[in-house]
Amino acid sequence: MWPLLVALLLGSFHCGLAQLLFKNISSVKIDHCKNIVLIPCYVSNLEAENINELFLKWKFGRNSDIIFVFDGYANKSAAFYKFSSAHIFPSEFLKGNASLNVAKEEVKNGKYTCEVTELSREGQQTVDLQYTDGSLFTLKEHISIIILPFLTLILFWAQFGILIQKYKSNPVNRKTIILFATGLLITIVVITGASLLIPGGFAKRKGYGFAFLTTPSVIPVFLQYHKFKPAIGRTLHTVIMLTIIQAVGTVLTVAGLYHSSLDCVPRYGSILILGLAIVALGELFGLIYMKCFDPLIEFQ
Incomplete structure (x- = not known):
């Protein structure tokens, strides 16, 4: 047994x-x-x-x-x-x-x-x-990175409207066409970037979205001369100040995005957001100056 x-x-x-x-x-x-x-x-x-x-x-x-x-x-x-x-x-x-x-x-x-x-x-x-639906930034940073480029865009078009009205610009003026075309380009790029950040996309797609949203921060730096050229002699200091402000913002934006793309921990979002905020602040200062202080002259 x-x-x-x-x-x-x-x-x-x-x-x-x-x-x-x-x-x-x-x-x-x-x-x-x-x-x-x-x-x-x-x-x-x-x-x-x-x-x-x-x-x-x-x-x-x-x-x-x-x-x-x-x-x-x-x-x-x-x-x-x-x-x-x-x-x-x-x-x-x-x-x-x-x-x-x-x-x-x-x-x-x-x-x-x-x-x-x-x-x-x-x-x-x-x-x-x-x-996983990973992100380079926290949710709050994510929202700020979307909002600030749109704010810059709104301020840019507000400045363009003042230029058309205040400087009595000819609609087909060469400089008007340059500013309008550039503004249209920024608008398309920002909207495209925001659409790429729709929830559910892969991290690579979102990376392109953030790049599209932050790239237009470079453009306002090169537009100050065209926006203030009608009174360049009296607005030289303003042009220099706004260019420096927005150049600093652009450097911070690019640095923040670059380091965020290299690091898996979302800790550089604040640098990028600060850069975008400075760029938007430069546009706001330019709008205030055009509205309140810039002399009424012909936009040629």
Whole structure:
């Protein structure tokens, strides 16, 4: 009787070992910060002592397309289906780490299946990978970065309206056309940038959105001469002051965006917002000066 029980217990034990077990990781989220994406797969009861006892296969999508194979016996690997950068570390695989490393540009949302074979034992695990809706800035910074370029845009068009009325400009005047065309360009760029920040987009798309929103901050610096040229002799100090103010704002804006794009932690948003605010402040000062102090002369 006892030998029979022992045999049954040993038989059950060996049957249990026939199945490889995996750490319970059903899904993973990645963000824009990672250049190399790790798709996890960890075998918890691997017993192989030599890499030639192992075989690994990674599949992707509903059709289970094979994207990567590692043959331990031949000690060779191959990547397929537009996952050319896919690779593992054999020394880590021998310890149970069958995670796949893939370049961010090649990774897609979807289900990835890891199939591991160890001599007569095998097992598989499926991981659902999704990109997170990451952002370079906090929500409050996000809102400010959208509002300030539109404020600058409104102040610019207000100045343009004063130039048309106060300086009795000819609608087809060359300088009027330059300012109108530039204002139209800024308007298109800002609206495009704001549309790229609609929730649900990927981080790369949002990065383009922030770039579109901040790029127009450079343009007002070069427009001061055209806006004040009718009275350049009497407004030279004003032109210089506004140009310096907006140049400082532009430098801060570009620096804030540049450092934010390099850092995964949103901590440079305040610099970018300060730059955008200074650019808008320069437009406000220009509007006040045109309205209250600038002499009434012909805009030529």
